[in-house]
Amino acid sequence: MHVVVIGGSGRVGRRFVSEIARHESVTTTVADRERPADPEQRYVELDLADPVSLRRAVEGADVVVNTSGPFDRWGTVVLDAAIECGVDYVDVCDDPVPTLALLERDAAARAAGVRAVVGLGVSPGLTNFLAVVAARELQEVDLLATFWGDSREGMEAAEATALAHGLAAAFRTGRAAYTHLIVQTSSLVPVWRSGGLVDERAWRTAYRVSTSRGETGVYRVIGHPEPVTVPQTARARDCINIGTVNIGTDRLMLPFLEQVAAGELSVEAALDGIAEALEAAPEYLATPRWGERLPRNIGAAAVGRRDGVADGVVVFPGGPVDGSMSLETARPAVVGVLHLDEALVGVHAPEAAFGADAYLAHYAAEYWEGGMPFLLDAAGADAVVEVER
Template structure:
């Protein structure tokens, strides 16, 4: 298999490429910087080659994509580049997977479903950590209930820090400012609506108890409601220290009021990022909820039940690894279902987590990848189930007491 990685010299692209280089016949590292792409290809060995690309050059992108079997896209922010790149890949007639974390381009790309299906290609959008792993945790939780009424997906802001910090805003920061400065999509009362972001949300996590998150503009409510149409409520939340939420809220309000531009707000956010803890392990010290999780509420065996599914093992301690490695696993699984889909519509969660396990820290047992808790369990059964050797086991056990 020949794989094209767009943005292959960026942090997420490099993380995905390192895994793919050992698994595919040839890897094409494509980036705006020819020198950076060449340096990455040289590090990865003989299976990797470098190609310069400006993703805004439609014809060049189509030609480059046609020379590969699947395109792995990490170029952000996706509200600028996502739909155009996917349109070019569909024209090239090649499969596609990306890490789109913006709801607006997610909806636009989903509208390309019929065009992709007619071309016979499968495109998976949002296969990172959140969205991506979070969607598959949600899918797992839904499968454990007879009926699901509400879903919450959550991720910890302290685990979303870039590997290299700088004073210039990264694509992730530009994305973040976009999502805290405009109304975001949520499911309320069975309908897709929009509301201001960073709304305080209490999650009653089974086996842990109440924890607080803040609504954030990620695509999970958009796609999960399409995959599970009976949902009454669905939100995505970020877990973060209060001072970080206050800063983001102030920047978002200033943008909405026209006091600063989104570009200026992103620059200020890049500077403020330096006050956040630099170690993602600090996520375990800032809040009682797991770093990446989904909670589904509904009924099981005729009684009310809440299922929590937390990622128990991690593919690394950086945002790049937590996003790029699941992306690469998604590319290797390469589902055959023509059209444009979110992860939960094409991947079986058990198979995905089994395939992800060898690339996680410590080569964990596949059965420890997801920690499942159920509000119907007794405390004794709950504590026994938590003893699974996962990285979040200690957190869950300590909060359950």
């Protein structure tokens, strides 16, 4: 199998190339503006704005893996090229609006016999499958939430200070992930409420996820593709994606986000303001402990009813998902590419392309030494509850 990695010199692209290189049956070509660091790596120069350049990169591949953002600009461009060339496609798109635009290519992909899976990263991606598992445990689902991050409740002052200064540096440098975070958390985002999509201001509403053992964390609503795709496979009255930087930083961000939303502050100024606030008051991150931390930094929680009784569950990955964000984003795409022949023809979200049990078993075999594909906790009716609005 020959895989062309769009954006293969970037952080996620490099991780994908290194992870899939363990499989001798797979060869890769990096398609990017910049050459990869490895001089032995196959490379083709790519200008995404040039259709000729893009077609030259895509033609002849078995699969195109798109790790190049922003997806609202380049997602459909790359997918359209793959469909025109009859090449299968996988991406790690984590924006809901571009996801909907990508899914609109379904008919064209079916006509071309192309398999395309969009949003096959860690969240969305791995979380989508965990949500399907969670939802099927209940006969009625009132709220289905995918979550990511570690709210870091109960930090001592020294740990909080070190974290605050590290985060301040990250916010100040305006790394793409933090710029994207401010944009997403200060915007109206699509969520699934009362059986349909509605726009809701991100970050204002917080939820606490808790296990039967009292492990817990607090997360806030953010714009991700899970709410726009998962309810098509797993029935739920409400479906949201919730995330956290950490509980103290999440709260500290709120006034800056309000100003960005009102047009009173630029994203760049918000990044600087948050950095200054973190440095000025690192003790703000030393919040009270409500329980032990959750065992994984991603998962899904569902609450509703079973046999007419209020109930809920929390589902975690079967193994660790605690590497860098770029690594954990790349790995689900690797598993998807290796088993793409099991996916349906057309353009699909992860949970519609693969069966949840089959995909998670493949992931466990690849990265968890064949261990449990997921961990299911009978958390009860308080598995996920709203705590702040």
